[in-house]
Each structure stands twice: as structure tokens, then as C-alpha cells.
Amino acid sequence: xxxxxxxSSDSRVIAHVDMDCFYVQVEQRKQPELRGHPTAVVxxxxxxxxxLIAVSYEARSFGVKRSMRGDEAKxxxxxxxxxxxxxxxxxxxxxxxxxxxxxxxxxxxxxxxCERASIDEVYLDLTxxxxxxxxxxxxxxxxxxxxxxIKSHVLGISAEPSDVRQAVREWIxxxxxxxxxxxxxxxxxxxxxxxxxxxKETQFSCxxxxxxxxxxxxxxxxxxxxxxxxxxxxxxxKSLLEPLxxxxxxxxxxxxxxxxxxxxxxxxxxxxxxxSEGRLQERYGINTGxxxxxxxxxxxxxxxxxxxxxKSHGTGKTFPGLNCLKTIAAxxxxxxxxxxxxAERLEVDLEQNKRIAQTLTLHASAHKATESQSxxxxxxxxxxxxxxxxxxxxxxxxxxxxxxxxxxxxxSKAYGNGCSGWGITNLxxxxxxxxxxxxxxxxxxKYFHTQDQSCSSTKEFNDKEIFEAATLSTSGSESYLMKHLxxxxxxxxxxxxxxxxxxxxxxxxxxxxxxxxxxxQTNFSREISSLSTPVKKNExxxxxxxxxxxxxxxxxxxxxRDQKGKALKEKQGTSSILQFFQTKxxxxxxxxxxVNDMQETTESSCSVPSESGGIRSxxxxxxxxxxxxxxxxxxIDPNVVDELPRxxxxxxxxxxxxxxxxxxxxxxxxxITHYFSPNKNL
DNA sequence: ACGGCTACTACA
DNA sequence: TTGTAGTAG
Numbered sequence: 001x002x003x004x005x006x007x008s009s010d011s012r013v014i015a016h017v018d019m020d021c022f023y024v025q026v027e028q029r030k031q032p033e034l035r036g037h038p039t040a041v042v043x044x045x046x047x048x049x050x051x052l053i054a055v056s057y058e059a060r061s062f063g064v065k066r067s068m069r070g071d072e073a074k075x076x077x078x079x080x081x082x083x084x085x086x087x088x089x090x091x092x093x094x095x096x097x098x099x100x101x102x103x104x105x106x107x108x109x110x111x112x113x114c115e116r117a118s119i120d121e122v123y124l125d126l127t128x129x130x131x132x133x134x135x136x137x138x139x140x141x142x143x144x145x146x147x148x149x150i151k152s153h154v155l156g157i158s159a160e161p162s163d164v165r166q167a168v169r170e171w172i173x174x175x176x177x178x179x180x181x182x183x184x185x186x187x188x189x190x191x192x193x194x195x196x197x198x199x200k201e202t203q204f205s206c207x208x209x210x211x212x213x214x215x216x217x218x219x220x221x222x223x224x225x226x227x228x229x230x231x232x233x234x235x236x237x238k239s240l241l242e243p244l245x246x247x248x249x250x251x252x253x254x255x256x257x258x259x260x261x262x263x264x265x266x267x268x269x270x271x272x273x274x275x276s277e278g279r280l281q282e283r284y285g286i287n288t289g290x291x292x293x294x295x296x297x298x299x300x301x302x303x304x305x306x307x308x309x310x311k312s313h314g315t316g317k318t319f320p321g322l323n324c325l326k327t328i329a330a331x332x333x334x335x336x337x338x339x340x341x342x343a344e345r346l347e348v349d350l351e352q353n354k355r356i357a358q359t360l361t362l363h364a365s366a367h368k369a370t371e372s373q374s375x376x377x378x379x380x381x382x383x384x385x386x387x388x389x390x391x392x393x394x395x396x397x398x399x400x401x402x403x404x405x406x407x408x409x410x411x412s413k414a415y416g417n418g419c420s421g422w423g424i425t426n427l428x429x430x431x432x433x434x435x436x437x438x439x440x441x442x443x444x445x446k447y448f449h450t451q452d453q454s455c456s457s458t459k460e461f462n463d464k465e466i467f468e469a470a471t472l473s474t475s476g477s478e479s480y481l482m483k484h485l486x487x488x489x490x491x492x493x494x495x496x497x498x499x500x501x502x503x504x505x506x507x508x509x510x511x512x513x514x515x516x517x518x519x520x521q522t523n524f525s526r527e528i529s530s531l532s533t534p535v536k537k538n539e540x541x542x543x544x545x546x547x548x549x550x551x552x553x554x555x556x557x558x559x560x561r562d563q564k565g566k567a568l569k570e571k572q573g574t575s576s577i578l579q580f581f582q583t584k585x586x587x588x589x590x591x592x593x594x595v596n597d598m599q600e601t602t603e604s605s606c607s608v609p610s611e612s613g614g615i616r617s618x619x620x621x622x623x624x625x626x627x628x629x630x631x632x633x634x635x636i637d638p639n640v641v642d643e644l645p646r647x648x649x650x651x652x653x654x655x656x657x658x659x660x661x662x663x664x665x666x667x668x669x670x671x672i673t674h675y676f677s678p679n680k681n682l
Numbered sequence: 683a684c685g686g687c688t689a690c691t692a693c694a
Numbered sequence: 695t696t697g698t699a700g701t702a703g
Contacts, residue, residue, distance in 0.1 A: 001692055001700075022703095043686060051685050053703090066703090067685050085686095092687065118689075118703060251691095254701055287692085312689065320684045361697090367683085380697060425683075690701080 002251045004290035007213070007301035010234075011180045013130040013187040014123065014304060016209045016217035017108055017195070019101075020226035022120035023054035025204045026100045027083040038062055038077050042070045043085040043092045049074065053085065057226055089337035091317045094119070095345075103202050105308045110197075111190055115305045123214055124194075125304035130186035139185045140175040148192035152210075153224045156236030171233075180234045184210055188231050195229065215300035216240075218250055237298035242270035249295060256288070272296035309353055309434075315341045316363065316428020324367050324423035331400055331424065332393075335362075338429040339393040346387060346431055354439075357431035360385040360392060362399040366407055367423030378407045378424070385431055396429050 019025065023041040028034045038059035042050040049070020062077035070082050086093045101119045108114055113125040139145070149172060150165055159167035171177075172185045187210040195206055209220025211232035219240070220230040232240060246266050247257040260266040264275065264283070272280075273296050281289025294300060315338045325331050349355050359382050366378040381399040386392065408421060 003692065047684065053686075069684090094687070098688095120703080251701065256700080310689070314688055316687070318684080318686060320686095324683095359696090377698085382696060426686095428687085430689085688703090692700085693698085694696100 001256070001285065001288045002291045003287040004294055005301035005303070007299055008303070009127075010212060011127075011183055012212055013126040013183050013190075014211055014214055014217045015126055015187060015191045016117075016214065016221040017104075017122045017124065017191070017206050018208065018221045018225070019104065019120035019204055019206045021054045021056050022101070022204070023085075023097050024056045024083075026097055028056075029100075029203050031083070034081050034083070037081050038064065038079060039081045039083060040064060040070075040073055041085060042073075042082045044087075048072070049082070050084070089341060090334075091315070091337065091341075093341075100202070100204070102308075104198055104204060104206070107198050107201055108194055109308055111194060113304050113306045114308055116308045116310070123217065123304045124191075126187050126190050126210075127183070129190050130183045133186040133189065134179075134182055138182065139189065140173045142173070145169065145172065146189075146192060146196075148196055148229075149189050151228065152188045152192070153228060153230040154188075155220070155223075155230065155232050155240055178234065180212065184212070184231050184233060188229065191229055195227075213298075213300040214302045214304065215250065215295060216298060219244075219248070241296070241298055242268065244269045246272065256284070259284075260292075269296055309349075309355070311434060312430050312432035313342060313345045313349065313357065313434075314428055314430030315345075316426065316430075318426045320425060324425045325427065326423050328401075331427065332397060334427055335396045335400065335429065336389075336393050338427070339389050339396055342429055342431055343387065343389040343392055349434070350387075350437075354437040355434050356387075356437060357385050358433035358435065359383070359431065360395055360399070361430050361432060362396050362403065363426070363428045363430070364400065364403060364424050365426035367425055376407060379403050385433075392429070 024039050027041055028039065036058065037056075038061075039056040040052045040059050041054040042052050044050040047069070049072070052064070052066050052068050052070065052073055055064050055066055055073075059073070059077055059080050062080070064073045064077050064080060068076070073080050073082065086096060088095075097119055101116070104120075105114060105116050105122060108122050108124060111124065111126060111129045115123040117123055150169055152168055152172075154168055154171050157164070157167050157171055171181070172188065174181070177185070191208045191210055195208060199205055205227040207221050207225045207227060208229040209217040209223070209232065210229060211217040211220055212234060216232045216237065220232045223230045246260050246269055247253050249257070249269060251257075252260065260272070266272050266275075272292060275293070275296075277290060277293040279289075280292045283289065284292060317334065317338075319325050325334065346357055349357070361380055361382040363380040364378040381403045383395050383399055386395060404422065
């Protein structure tokens with residue numbers, strides 16, 4: 001449900017930029033011979049020529065519509081060129097469009113706050129830029145005005161068609177105009193400029209709306225397409241909205257809009273004006289009621305959020321009708337592909353944007369197989385996200401099992417895994433709760449994060465530990481590196497349960513110690529501690545440097561590191577120390593024990609049944625960390641450090657150096673050891 | 683149950 | 695916090 005937000009100002013300059021049939025343009029750039037021809041992008045081709053997801057304007061003029069099948073489009077427009085969406089791992093892969101969208105965002109974000117609203121839509125807050133222009137080079141002072149500005153559509157301008165251009169020119173340059181209009185005029189200049197830049201640098205055309213808020217800008221961007229822009233002056237708002245069918249408004253295209261029509265007889269936005277705020281609140285709740293009252297008047301306080309990156313990554317597929325998945329084996333096959341794609345995208349996000357995702361969620365829809373399940377929805381399930389394809393797969397499978405168990409629980413009969421009882425028609429996996437890695441971690445992060453895929457031993461709970469690719473906590477009180485790049489350890493505790501109880505007391509000690517001895521830290525650990533989110537009182541800031549850490553190659557260390565290093569170097573072009581860390585390649589298929597091992601726990605905030613029928617605790621705060629990959633620190637040839645970029649050489653040397661720890665008895669067996677000890681609860 | 687895939691927000 | 699529902703392109 002939409003919610004009302006106070007309006008910070010009624011003279012902001014907000015733009016909504018909408019790419020024209022974006023997927024088509026992306027394909028036309030790739031294949032220029034398609035330009036000018038009726039073209040559509042279609043995904044999958046098996047059934048009736050696949051479904052259209054983007055249609056060029058040439059094709060639209062033939063009556064081709066989105067959501068037609070490919071065959072249908074061909075019959076309406078025989079010369080249409082159908083371009084298939086790329087397929088990877090047996091499913092549609094939209095990454096080329098996502099990446100193209102990023103190109104556009106990079107340009108549009110130059111002039112003000114930029115919010116990526118979808119793969120092909122962006123909101124801009126150009127208030128500051130417009131005010132600057134108005135004070136420095138107001139439109140009335142300009143001698144030449146770009147044609148792209150003159151071609152703007154300005155709502156409410158009355159002129160004969162032959163005079164429109166002149167009327168727009170005058171509106172833009174009026175020296176006695178309302179300040180709000182002048183700001184919008186400046187916005188029109190800025191947006192025209194941006195759109196030209198986008199065209200020049202990406203070859204993509206776009207349309208835009210320029211108004212005083214997001215809602216109006218969005219409305220306007222769709223009014224004149226393709227490759228045009230539309231301005232909504234303040235005085236035109238009323239006449240724009242009054243006759244507008246209610247369902248044209250964003251957020252009112254679905255059930256809410258339907259309810260307004262059916263229950264209140266509201267067919268246009270103007271019709272809404274007759275209802276008091278109280279009445280609307282009565283019917284739709286405080287928030288939505290106020291929101292409705294506001295939008296009827298063109299009031300919308302939504303801020304343009306500064307966000308150019310997505311808040312989540314997802315991948316999934318539908319399996320309609322007889323294609324539904326009926327066995328765990330089939331589920332696993334697909335989850336495996338999804339895990340791969342997700343891990344890949346997360347990896348790119350980490351590398352490019354220094355962000356990590358914290359939550360893995362599995363969504364599914366199920367076929368109704370029995371009456372008892374017919375109404376029941378397959379529940380979605382989440383758990384902490386661990387990086388690496390195999391870990392994601394392992395967790396996803398557990399989430400699925402948990403969901404399935406719940407889904408089937410109501411049915412009178414107990415269904416086995418066979419081909420009985422259920423069929424999955426939609427399955428997807430997503431990664432969310434993405435947070436930035438604090439700056440300063442990046443230098444070293446780059447060199448270690450890539451170990452994820454290769455680092456997937458499931459004997460992890462019994463191993464000594466040093467690195468963890470990425471794991472997470474729900475507490476948010478520890479640093480990223482603490483969770484991911486663990487210090488060498490001095491001890492290995494096998495009993496996670498005991499450790500947990502010990503931890504509580506040790507944490508406080510550790511916290512005090514940290515404050516006292518912060519300067520004794522190595523560079524490496526200093527970086528670690530600098531990463532920490534601001535320390536709250538009583539929240540431990542952990543720090544520990546293992547003196548005699550044993551770092552071993554979890555793969556067994558049979559090959560010399562030089563061999564392994566060379567092999568990887570050629571393949572990946574990375575420095576050898578990194579390869580050393582990467583080459584443990586302790587790639588193992590998940591073993592059942594890894595799940596069956598799980599002990600029952602009573603304190604978990606979220607428990608899912610494990611395959612063995614035990615309970616697997618998912619959110620355990622600080623105890624999330626596991627470590628899989630182990631190295632012998634003295635196996636690292638100090639010379640390879642020279643191959644690292646200078647900015648991290650010191651960090652690594654300090655870390656490799658035997659620690660001088662005069663007064664460090666507390667460190668041995670200190671809380672970090674417990675903190676990162678094997679945790680059988682997870 | 684053939685409009686597939688993705689992603690966001692609000693809410694309980 | 696996790697999970698659901700609604701919305702949109």
C-alpha cells in the first residue's frame with residue numbers, strides 16, 4: 001500500500017527518465033541492421049514463438065503489443081524481427097540489459113541525485129542544478145537554445161500547432177515567469193542535455209518528464225514517447241489530473257485502483273477530489289488515505305532516493321503446467337543453476353561496488369495436488385547468506401526442504417520425496433539486505449574475496465579456520481572483515497555449544513581489552529577494527545591476532561604452491577599470493593553429514609528442519625561464522641607479497657609476521673577464538 | 683495454469 | 695525479523 005510522505009518543497013525539480021523500448025534498443029545497438037525495422041525482443045521460443053517483452057515503435061505501429069506471443073506478432077507484422085533474450089543455464093539472462101541500464105545511470109547521475117527505479121527508469125532530483133542554472137545562466141539570458149529543449153512539450157501551453165515551437169520558446173524564456181516555472185524551464189535544459197549525452201554515449205534514446213514531484217514526472221515521461229520530454233508546470237497540474245483515468249496513476253493500476261472504481265465510483269483522478277481525507281482514511285487506512293487525498297491534488301512528497309544500485313539480486317524461473325518440478329532432484333538441478341548465477345552476480349557486486357548481501361531467500365509456488373493444499377501457499381524462507389555457489393546451493397536446498405515440509409504439513413498424508421503430492425511451478429532465489437563494505441577495506445578485500453567458490457568444504461565445522469569468504473550476522477555489530485577475513489587462530493574448539501556459553505563472558509573482557517590495546521594491533525588488524533561499525537556500548541569490538549596460527553591448505557597441500565600459483569595465474573591473471581589463497585580449492589560436494597550434523601537448538605530465531613529431521617538454527621547472531629579454508633602461514637613465501645599491490649603489501653606483511661605480543665595472554669583463547677569457533681547450530 | 687522475470691514497498 | 699501481498703515494467 002502506498003504511503004503519504006510530507007512534501008519538502010513544492011518547487012523541487014524532479015525528472016523521470018524512461019528508456020524507449022529499452023531491450024529492443026540494446027539489441028539494435030548490438031545489431032545495427034535492426035534499426036528502423038519493426039523489432040521485438042522475445043524470451044523463449046518454444047511455445048508459440050515465445051513471449052514479447054519489448055516492442056519497437058515501428059512494430060507498435062503495426063499493432064504489435066507486449067505480451068503477444070511471437071507467432072501472434074508475426075501474423076500482425078510479418079516483417080517483424082524477433083530477437084531472443086540471451087539464455088544462460090537454461091533460463092533467460094537479463095544481464096546485458098541490466099548492464100546497459102548501468103551505462104545510462106552513469107550518465108544521468110552526473111547532474112543530481114539519481115534513483116534507479118527499474119532496469120530502464122531513473123528519477124533525478126535536479127533542484128540544486130536548476131537553481132544554480134537559474135542564478136547563473138537563466139534561460140532568458142541565453143542567445144541560443146538547443147532544439148532538444150525547444151522540442152519539449154509543456155503541458156498547458158495553448159497555441160496553434162504551427163506556433164507551438166515559438167510558444168515553448170517563449171514559455172522557456174519568459175522573464176516574468178513564476179519562479180517555479182523558471183526552475184522547471186532550467187530542468188528542461190538540464191534534462192535535454194542529459195538525454196543528448198545518453199544518446200551520444202550509449203546510442204540509446206529516452207523520454208523524460210520534468211515536474212515538481214516524482215509522481216508528476218513519471219506521469220509526464222510517458223506522455224510523449226519516444227525520445228521526447230514533457231514539462232508539467234505547476235498551474236497545469238489540476239487540468240492534467242482531473243480527467244485522468246484513476247488506473248493510469250502509478251500504484252493505482254491494480255487492486256487499489258480497482259477498489260476505487262468499484263467501491264467508490266472513482267473513475268478519474270478528479271473524481272477523487274470529492275472525498276475527504278477522513279473518508280479515504282476510513283476506507284483505506286491512515287497512510288493510504290492521505291496518500292490518495294494528496295495524489296488527487298498532485299501532491300507527492302516522495303524523495304528521490306540516492307540509489308543507483310539494486311537492493312537485491314534475484315534469479316528464478318516458472319515451470320508452468322506439466323513442466324512443474326516434482327522431485328527433489330529436479331529442484332536441486334535448478335537451484336544449482338540459480339545458485340551459480342546468484343553467486344556470480346554477488347561476486348560482481350562485491351568487486352564492482354564493494355557490497356555484500358546478507359540474506360538468502362527462496363520463493364516457490366506449488367501446484368495444488370490435493371484439496372488440503374489447494375489454498376495453501378508455498379512459504380518463502382530466508383537464511384543468512386554465505387558466499388559461494390555450493391554454499392548457496394546447500395542453503396537453498398535446506399530452505400526448500402523447510403518450505404516443502406511446511407507446505408505439506410497440513411496434508412493428511414505424509415508425502416515422500418517421490419513423484420507424489422507436489423509440483424513446483426515457480427522457483428526463485430534472491431539475495432537481499434545488501435550493505436556497503438566500509439571504505440578502507442577494499443584494498444585487502446579485493447585480494448581475498450575471490451576465494452569463495454573454491455572454498456566450500458563442508459567439514460568446515462571441524463576445521464581450524466582462517467578465512468571465511470562471506471558470512472553474516474544479524475546483529476550487525478561486527479565488522480565485515482571480522483566476519484570474512486579471520487585472523488589466524490591459536491586454538492580450535494570443536495564444541496560450539498560450550499563455546500557459546502563461554503563467549504558471553506569473554507566478550508566483555510575482550511571489549512575492554514580492545515580499548516586498551518588498540519594501538520598494539522598490527523596494520524592488518526587495525527584495518528579490521530577500522531571496519532567496524534560504530535561500537536555500541538557493551539557490544540564487543542573483537543580483535544585477536546593469532547601468533548602461532550596454523551594455516552594449512554585444506555585441499556591437502558599436495559601440489560606445491562608454485563605449481564598451483566602458476567596454473568591459476570595464467571588463468572586468472574592474479575598475483576600469486578592470492579592464488580595461494582585461492583588454490584586450496586577444497587571443492588567438495590556437500591555431504592549429508594553437514595546438514596545432519598546440526599544440533600537441535602531452542603533459541604534460534606528461525607528454525608528450519610534439516611534433511612535429517614533435526615532443527616537447523618538459522619539466525620544466531622554472532623555465531624554465524626564458519627571457516628572453511630586453512631593455510632599454514634609459514635608456507636607462504638614472503639616474496640610473493642611483493643607481487644601484491646603496494647597498498648596492501650604492508651597489511652599482509654604485518655599479518656604474516658610473527659606477532660609480537662608482550663602482554664597478550666588474554667589473546668590466546670580470547671573471545672575471538674570462541675566467536676569464530678565452529679558452530680554446530682548453523 | 684502459459685506473460686516471464688525481476689525488483690521494490692508496505693505491513694504484520 | 696521474516697514472510698506476504700501488491701505493484702510495476
